[in-house]
Amino acid sequence: MRNKISRRDVLKASAALAAGTVFASPARAAAPEPVAITSDLVAAATKEGKLVFYSSMDLPVGEKLGKAFEAAYPGITVQIERSGSERLFQRVAQEFDSNIHTADVVNSADASHFIRWKKSGWLMPFVPDDVAKHFPDNYRDPDGMAVTTRLWLSSIAYNTNLVKAEDAPKSFADLLDPKWMGKMVKGHPAYSGTIMTTTFQIVRELGWPYLEKLSKQRVMQVQSSTDPPKKLALGERAVMADGNEYGIVLLKEAGQPVEPVYPTEGTPTISGPTGIFATAPHPNGAKLFQAWLHTRKTQQFFVDFTGQHSVHAQVQPKAGRRKLSDIKLMKEDPASVEAMTEEIKTRYARLFRV
Amino acid sequence: MTVTTTTSPTPRPRIDWTRPVLWLFAAVLFLLILLPLSWLAVFAFTDKNRHPTLANFVTLFSNPDFLDPLLTTAIIATTSALICCIVAAPISWLVSRTDMPGRQTIRALVTASFVTPPFLGAVAWELLAAPNSGLLNQLYRLFAGEDADALFNIYSMTGIIFVISCYTFPFVFVLVANALDTMPGELEDASAILGGNAWTTARRVTIPLALPALVAGALIAFLQAMTLFGSPAILALPAGFHTMTTKIWSLFQYPPKLELAAAAAVPLLVLTILLLQGQKALLGRRGYSVIGGKYGAPRRVELRGWRWAALGFCFLVLLNPVFLPYLALLNAAFSPNATTLVTPSTATLHNIVFVFTELSSTQLALKNTVILGTATATIGTVLALVIAYVTTRKVIAGHRALGFLATAPVAVPGIVLGVGLFLSYTRPPFVLYGTLWILLLAFLTINLPSAYQQLQAAFATIHPELEEASRILGATRLQALRQITAPLLRTGVIATWCFIFIGVMRELSAAIVLFTSQTKVLSVLIYDLNEGGDLAAIAVLGIAMLVITFAVVLAVNQIPISGGNAGAKLRNG
Structure with missing residues (x-):
């Protein structure tokens, strides 16, 4: 029944x-x-x-x-x-x-x-x-x-006061452009489950070389995935490399100058x-x-x-x-996350120095 | 000033409980300090199965992940200590030895920066000097143009050194000002009479006499800067580097590497002990500023036309630890967006409503903090009082060891102690983790050295003949203490109590290792909020925290039997 x-x-x-x-x-x-x-x-x-x-x-x-x-x-x-x-x-x-x-x-x-x-x-x-x-x-x-x-979701986003819509990144690959050097913020996978899951999916889809290049962009490293949207709204950084998409949506609805970007590679x-x-x-x-x-x-x-x-x-x-059905999503796979947790923490710490 | 005569052990009809009580205190102290340090040693020198090994240290010293933070910490601590001395020395001289106007106000403001927890200061400086959103950088761009580079970047080594100095210089100030306050004026007069001009007097008399205090201050500043956890965690991690304390803490990540954490704590411990020994060797005959007992009050230097410039200089310095941060916090508390200047039309009570009605941890953290603050201050004062009595009056054998034990925690950085306590009290026979007791032990141990030294100084000023008179008239030692010595010590006791209470409010580095959801304290809650980016809530809680601290300190000073002005004492000692 x-x-x-x-x-x-x-x-x-x-x-x-x-x-x-x-x-x-x-x-x-x-x-x-x-x-x-x-x-x-x-x-x-x-x-x-x-x-x-x-x-x-x-x-x-x-x-x-x-x-x-x-x-x-x-x-x-x-x-x-x-x-x-x-x-x-x-x-x-x-x-x-x-x-x-x-x-x-x-x-x-x-x-x-x-x-x-x-x-x-x-x-x-x-x-x-x-x-x-x-x-x-x-x-x-x-x-x-x-x-x-x-x-x-964990998406990309940008501050609309600091970045024009046409200049905004469209994909994870775009974040490696030197013009974003020192202008991005992201969360930490050893603190945030959202970022751990995100990092896993990104590594699976794009490989470690992507993160290695990202780590050379002088990204501001915060802890929680709830923080990057807030740093973006304050105007502290122009682009969010990862973080809660819902934070961006809520801030945008509250009139803050932020805009989500659903990367072409798929959104974690x-x-x-x-x-x-x-x-x-x-x-x-x-x-x-x-x-x-x-x-x-x-x-x-x-x-x-x-x-x-x-x-x-x-x-x-x-x-x-x-x-959600209008967004290209990356697939979840908790069993593989479990197997990779230690590797992600260790390699991430080595790349991003914290 | 201590007298070495020992009281003769004549047989008495009544039982003298003194010795058992004192031995009990000695035992407590022994346990309090040696247990965590022993566990730390065990973990540092063994592997997971507790087999002896040096592998932890090999890992530590062959891995740049650990060496870099060690170097960073050394740079931060040295530079901060230097800056503290450069800033604190002139201000303490101005306040103590000149006719600069507003001297009491400056002392009060330095106290205000002392009362400010360093992690709160770090968050406030994020609001002020984050490279893009910081209020000061916004102001700068109004003039320099929107695309100008940031004037200040608080997420940098310089930024951290600056913020740490802001909240560490009061330690140097207190020591130096105290030394200058008690410096006998006759010595300077003598120099003047013998024809020395102001500069000669300063160079040949005043500075040498104040030097021990300055060296001691530099050392304390160095240790503070080296062992701070909150400020580097808030400012260094976003910039992409670790200090030793944040590194040790990161070893608690799952799966926890407690052996490495214990091993990483050892260099901090060794360095601290070496420095303290170095200070001893350097200063040798300590305390010569009080050798002669009571001299006349020192003469104040007349600054004439420079009086107001001097005051301006003091205010300019105090902008950094006090005025600017508090303005930023107030602004964030009432603003819908933490780094937008609030106007009457945008002012909101939303953040305050959130913190006090929605945030479910607020009440618990407030309650825990006040309980721990009061309990630690009370127990700590009693403990320090007894030890100070024992060591100044040399009551029991081994009093010297007792005095050493009471000062020993100075050499144990908060986070190291936290690790040690965690290792000690998460296993039988003492399972205290998860209760407020473990935090109480941590706060007690951390605050004991300064409490002990304050009270020891207080005891030294009371001649034992008063007690002896009481005992000749038939009182036991405890009665003599209660009826004669205690009333004379009131001011010192109250000051010590306040000092410990403030110390508990400031403490984060041990608490961060030892808290659980039910034993959260305000400092940990604020740190948690920072990780989530809830800056406005931090502003509200931080201001609440300061209001509580000041209210408690004022209330304690109002206790009618207390007499005297402990506040003034607090500022001096």
Whole structure:
């Protein structure tokens, strides 16, 4: 019964996105029964009164989400621990090694983290109703450990006060032009999951020589993928070599002088799955949050408010924004990211000196 | 001024708890300092399986990834120390020995730059001097034309040296001004009477007497600059280079290379110890400025027509650590765009609303910081007080070792201590990581040396005969301390308390290694926000942080029994 509905939705959604497989196809799927938001769950969560959400979302975006949850379920506060996904991954490892379990729910911009967490047995299987019905299989873990909450891009962008549209770079190759020497800003793959995923896709498509040449362009090196759009809006640098496209979209809508560029080679695409830790100190709050986060309503709010994308079959793109299907995307491949993480960190540090 | 007579151990009817209490303190101190350093040593000299090896050091010294940061750090620290001396020496002389107007104001402003955490200063200077968006560069382009090159580039070696100097020179100022304040005026008078003109007097008397303080100041500035984490992390990484502290920190990246981090900490430690030894050897007979006890107040040099020029010079210098950064932060706090000058029509409360109603870490970080600040200051003052008592009155055997232990943390850079504490307290028998206790230990250890030295100086001024009189009349040592010595020490105690509290507010380098989501402090939150580029939120939090610091310091100084003006004391010592 449930399968019939989801199958149709899956086809619809996959056709729209076709951006690769985030979760391996189920060999022996053992997902738990889908769970709806019941009054019992709400009561149990309210009794816990709190939940801790480790997330790499841009802070204003993440906090807005937390406040929306608090408004929907009065009596539960959400503490958001924002940092870069790679940093969060390190801290989760450090905390778990020391037997410290404060995190309930985690959203990472590096989908490969869920492969490792799942292997370590750190995740709690949980499938919300909406996920079972409306999320395509390739965006959810077959064992119910995680589901892609959001999809976004890492694009090029420029400051329209500093660069004329006709002079703007059109491709990654254009960024190697000496005229951009000292004028670019980018994030760091050892801090940001978005940039780690982006770097992987760029290396796969363009090879290390591209990054080697880019590193000679005296690029301003910031940490988070949320920072380059802000540095661009301030006019601190003219061109963003990588960073959150949604940051650019939101800043542009707020009237800031920034413009995204979808490179001709394809735009790196990032999946941000969310999962619950098996050791969550507030398990009911965590489940309620996970269920709420993936309802049509929340996903629609998220898409409208944050400029990112949803794989929920019933969510509509916001009018006036560019559709994912109109953009040439690079394919995701978390399993290969996992295999290459160390190489990327090491070679990147050698090239960019930090 | 200490007296070497020991009190005779005559049998007393009541139990004297002094010794057990003092031994307890000694044991605590021992644990506090030696445990992290031992773990650091173990990790530095072993491999993953704890088999002894020197491989970590081989990696370290054969790899340019480590050698470059070492060299960079050496350049930054040396240059900053020099600049601090060049700037601080004339200002302290002007404030202490001349009739320049507004001397108290200048002292207060130097205090303000001392209270400013260096990482906050670094962010403020990003707002001012980022090559393209910085306010000062924008201003410059108004005159020089839109396409002009940046006047300042804060993301550079020069930029870092400049910002570090801004927030390190107060250390030199305090030491030199203090030395000049207490310098006996008679010596200069004697020189004048013997026919020496102003310059001769300065050259033959004043400068030599102030030199030890200046050397000590240079050393402290060097150590500060070498061990800072926040400013280089904020300014050097965007420019594409590491210092030792940012490099050590990057070794915590997954998978953490704790052995290398421990090994990389060793050069910083060794260098610090060598420098401290060097200072000792260089100055030899220390403290000759107070040998003669109380002399008359020094005579102030009349600057005549130069009075206002001197004041102008002081203000010009203080533009950099105080006025400009605070203007930039205020502007960012109320502006919709951090580096656009705010006007009445564009002013917004959005950032303030965001930080205090939406940012879910604010409350927790504020709470943790205030708890840690208060607890560290209180425990640290008590600890320093007891150790200072023991060493000045030579109460127990081994008091010298105790004094050494209390000063030893000076040689341990914050991030090194952080690594050591992390290694010590994430494994049995003491599992403290994840609690505020580990941060408390870190802040306590870091602030102990200066607290101890302040209070030791305070004790040295109180003659033991007062205590002895009390004890002859039948009081135990603890009673004598409580009833006689404590009231006399109030001013010094309050100053020390404030000093530690401010120290906790400024501390980032150990906290960054030791925090967890539930034990976040303001400094770490601000650093996190910087990595995400949320400059406006930093401005709001930074200003809130300063308001709290000043409020607490003022409140503590208002405690009625405190007496005296600890604020003045704070500025001097």
